[in-house]
Amino acid sequence: ILRNNSTFPNSVEGIHITNFRDIGGYPTEDGHHVKKGQFYRSSPIHFQDDAERKQFQKLHIQYILDFRSNEEAAAAPNEAPDGCNYIQCSAISITDSYQGNFNMEDLIKSGQLKRLSSYIMDVYKLLPFHNPAYQKMFDLLLNGDTPFVFHCSAGKDRTGFCAYLILKTLGVSDGIILRDYMLSNDYRREENETFLKKTGNFPGAEELLYVKEEYLLSSIQSIGEKYTDFHTYLQEEYGIGETEIQKIKAMYLE
DSSP: OOOOOOOTOOOOOOSSSSOEEEOOBBBOOTTBBSSSSSHHHHSSSOOHHHHHHHHHHHOOOOOEEEOOHHHHHSSSSOOTTTTOOOEEEOOOOOSSSSSOOOOOOHHHHHHHHHHHHHHHHHHHHHHHSOOOOHHHHHHHHHOOOEEEEESSSSSOOOOOOOOHHHHHHOHHHHHHHHHHHHTTHHHTTHHHHHHHHHOOOTTHHHHHHHHHHHHHHHHHHHHHHHHHHHHHHHHHHOOOOHHHHHHHHHHHHH
């Protein structure tokens, strides 16, 4: 199936990986724009054919940053073209022993789906804090190791919050970031509908397969409850102070 409608905003021509899109081009609140061709959000990197693989290579992506758990990554390994570095680091640990396997078919088979559904808001509240996966992302930003693509199992939750971090740091408004976040529902609609036909509708399907504004807003609220402002949050969680922010903006805004 065609997994990525080329008429959607920020689609990349010739790339049909589910939910694959450039998060550049958005305006900042101080009149700049995020450079295109630097940051791509996605689901796991699997190519339909050699033509798509060649199109991916034309993007000159330096790193694939995989936010899935060890279990998820082992079950569906990425295809990393030659010259493209791969980093896997789980972005969420619900418990010390459970890294967060968000593969829907696995969750249905294991009986954990109901459990995870009840935790979805808690997951979003945990994402912003003590997160080594997002620290690695900021390391790539500061080192100029771009372009890079970041993803999780569906490219919507762990990936969605990472997109928030990048765009917010660059000065994009929360309203625009939320609109980008909600685009996952459009990009994933065909795949979600196919999945439901295969598995049958089940309680909690909407909460797990589609994003809602309140999910990302719960992360934003959690940051506000712990820190006085977003800049303090960046400093305390990732060591990103004003000097680093200005460096990042100089590199990735136009």
